[in-house]
Amino acid sequence: MNDTTSLRYNDEPVLLAFAFRPFFLLTALYAASLVAAWFAFLFGGLPLPLGVNPIQWHAHELLFGMVPAAIAGFLLTAMCNxxxxxxxxxxxxxxxxxxxxxGRAAMWLSGWLPLWLVATIDLAFLPAMAAYVARVLLRHGNYRNLVLVALLVLLAGADLSMHLGFSGFWPPGGRLGEILALDLIAAIMVVVGGRITPAFTANWLGMQGQDPALVRRSEVLDRAAFWSTVAMVPVDLAMSFPVPASLIALIAALVNGWRLLAWRGWKASAEPLIWILHVALGWIVVALLLKAMTPWLALSPSVWMHAMGAGAAGTLILGVMTRVAMGHTGRPMRLPRMAIWIYVAIITAGLVRVIAAFVPQLAYPGLSVSTVAWVVAFLLFVLIYWPILSRPRADGRPG
Structure with a gap:
């Protein structure tokens, strides 16, 4: 096989051999370009042909552009296993x-296109992915993972809510869709993190000659972590009950924190591909605690929202992509040279962005540092992992 010409395997381009290959690269490229363009729009006067609220457009493209691409890359790959x-x-x-x-092109050109057309194009992706995943899971009797299909359908509903807000048909829909999307993405991260993090940690401990049983897994705790997180959705949907929403967020934070501690992540502190997953799930706990404190301390909702988005989602996406890209291309399960800086940059981006949301006086310098760190993290992923994702598997197997 000649991988120096068209990089094909079995007459198909390598980049189209498995979903993680194109979607992981697109996730990273879009994450970097979107945040860089947003910063240039805010502080450099970059003209963007937007026909919707710019702040909500920015949130929409992170929540319904970047994140679904990462979900597609992971879910369409994992369900084969x-x-x-x-x-x-x-x-x-x-x-x-x-x-x-x-969908991304329509959102970027929303100032030139009818908003009903923008919505129609953008809203097509999540239902299409959910329908395909549901068909595969049902055909193979894998009913346990249908919960992820339900979350994708609900996420599509949050996307619809944002478009109803963009169009002016239902003005509160823009903000509501943003909050519901963060709730649902948190639930997806709780499910995915609960599947892979303890398993990877226990396997690594076993390979190091340590007792895998140090990682304590509990189905009861898994269910409690999931349902306490999902319970935020109906309360936030009501939009007028800050005290119950705060209490549910606190319960979800405590349960998810308890579960995370039971996995003994510090035991795998020597392996970056594992500790980054624990850090990402720790961000979820922090974001939920901040959400619980918001009405009591009169915090800006931007604080918990950026902790969940820039902190938890950004870190978990890069943590999963850097690991899956190695394992599913037949390469040794270790972080490539210089890739540790991906983790340093994304952790910096999340921390600084949350601090900037806490302290309005630090908004400009904080946004500047956070933007640079975020862009560096995702561009480093592209630079380091492009050769890995665009070439055939190292072990010669298909995929």
């Missing part, structure tokens, strides 16, 4: 990628 089903590849995968890209 869960079910034994063949991967979505070739023209089918290309169609899904183009559907995602069409």
């Amino acid at each position: 869960w079910t034994g089903a063949p991967p979505l590849k070739g023209s089918g995968l290309l169609a899904l990628v183009l559907l995602w890209a069409a």
Whole structure:
């Protein structure tokens, strides 16, 4: 096989051999370009053809542009392991990628296109992915993971809410959709993190000659962590009960924190590919605590929202992508040279962004540092992982 010409495997481009390949690269490229353009728009006067509220456009593209691409890369890959089903590849995968890209183009050109058309194009991706995932899971009797399909459908509903706000048909929908999206993304991270983090930690401890049983897993605690997080959705949907919302966020923080401590992440502090997952899930706990404190300390909602978005989602996305890209391309399960700076940069971006939300006087310098760190993190992923994701597997297997 000649990987110096068109990089094909079985007559298909390598980039279309498995969903994680194109979607991980697109996630990183879009994350970097979106935040850089947003900063240039805010402070450099970069003209953007936006027909919607700029702040909510920024939130929308992170929550419904970047994050769903990362979810697609992970979920469409992981479910092959869960079910034994063949991967979505070739023209089918290309169609899904183009559907995602069409939504991004429509949102960037929302000032030139009718808003109903923008909404129609953008809203197509999540239902299409959910329908495909549901069909595969049902065909193989994998009912346990249908909860992720339900969360994707609800996430599409949050996207619809934002578009109703953009159009003026339902003005509160913009803000509500943003909050519900963060709630649902938190729930997805709780599910995904609960599946992979303790398993990877226990396996690593076993390979180091330590007792894997140090990682204490509990189905009861897993269910409590999930349902306490999901319970924020109906309360936030009401939009007028800050005290119950605060209490539920506090319960979710305590349960998720208890579960995370039971996994003994510090025992794997020598392995970056594992401790970064624990850090990401720790961000969820911090974000939930900040959400619980918001009405009592009169905090700006921006604080907990950026802790959940820039902190938890940004860190977990890079943590998962850096690991999956190695394991699913037949390479040794270790962080490539210089890739540790991806983690340093994304942790810096999250911390500084939350501090800037806490202290309005630090808004400009904080946004500047956070933007640079965020862009560096995702561009480093592209630079380091492009050769890995665009070339055939190192072990010669398909995929």
